[in-house]
Amino acid sequence: MSSTPSAEPPQSTRRWAKIVLENCTGSHFKFQVLHEYTGEQTNNSGYILFKPDDKITVFDQVYYNTGFFTTGVDNWKVHGTRLIEVSPESKFTEMISGKFFIDGLPYASGHGAFASWKKHTLRSEDDGQETIIKVYQTEVQFISPSGRSTTTFNTLGQDILPFSANPQQRH
Numbered sequence: 001m002s003s004t005p006s007a008e009p010p011q012s013t014r015r016w017a018k019i020v021l022e023n024c025t026g027s028h029f030k031f032q033v034l035h036e037y038t039g040e041q042t043n044n045s046g047y048i049l050f051k052p053d054d055k056i057t058v059f060d061q062v063y064y065n066t067g068f069f070t071t072g073v074d075n076w077k078v079h080g081t082r083l084i085e086v087s088p089e090s091k092f093t094e095m096i097s098g099k100f101f102i103d104g105l106p107y108a109s110g111h112g113a114f115a116s117w118k119k120h121t122l123r124s125e126d127d128g129q130e131t132i133i134k135v136y137q138t139e140v141q142f143i144s145p146s147g148r149s150t151t152t153f154n155t156l157g158q159d160i161l162p163f164s165a166n167p168q169q170r171h
Contacts, residue, residue, distance in 0.1 A: 012067030015127040017144070019059040021078075022134045023050040028083040028101055033133060036117065037064045038072035047081075051097060058133075066124045075117030078109040078133060078140050078153065106156045109140045118151040120144070 021031055029050050035043040045058040064074055083101035109118055122131065123146035131144040135153060142149045 012065040012070045013124070014063060015066055015122070015124065016061040016063050017122050017126045017128070018057060018130045019062055020055055020130055020132050021045075021048075021050070021058045022055040022132055023052060024134050024136045025080075025082070026052050026137070028052065028085070028099075029107075029135070030081045030083065030103070031058075031135065032079040033058045034077040034079075035059065035062045036075045037062070038075070040072075047079075049083075055132075062122075064122045066127075073119050073121045076109070076120055076133075076142065077117055078135060080107040080135065080153070081105070082107065107153055108156055109151045109153055118142070118149070120149045122146065 019033065019035065021033060023029055023031070030047040031045075031050055032047045033043075033045040040063070043059055043062050048056060048058065050056060062074075065072055082104040084104040086100050086102050110116060118140070120131075120142035122144060125146045126144045129145050131142065134141040134143065138153055140151050140153045
């Protein structure tokens with residue numbers, strides 16, 4: 001029995017990558033990473049507390065496809081809130097390493113509150129490998145075995161606190 005070549009297009013290959021975020025801001029932050037492969041459900045890390053220089057796995061596996069007829073791309077957003085150190089008597093505090101913090105300015109990758117997704121497409125050489133997202137004070141770098149890309153990291157509004165971080169002194 002002879003086999004004839006299939007008229008079907010080549011199959012795409014399902015792949016995955018581990019995603020690690022590194023806090024290079026020099027400040028305490030809460031970070032959230034969103035990943036969306038075109039047409040699939042969004043991966044949401046939730047907000048994770050980071051000390052300066054912390055390097056934490058935000059996703060053990062995000063999935064994507066590669067192949068000749070694959071049209072999907074990987075899209076990313078990084079949200080963060082800089083944490084402001086306050087005294088233990090303050091309300092609404094979060095404790096990190098014995099210090100107390102409250103939310104400060106919100107940040108997001110890209111431009112503005114309604115920024116579009118950052119494209120950083122994962123490729124076959126990224127399969128099973130680590131992609132690092134390095135967050136600096138003004139930019140976010142995506143570093144994969146297949147390449148690097150960068151986007152901005154900006155505040156989303158005015159500081160909600162006056163010069164004192166004491167919540168009782170808000171107006």
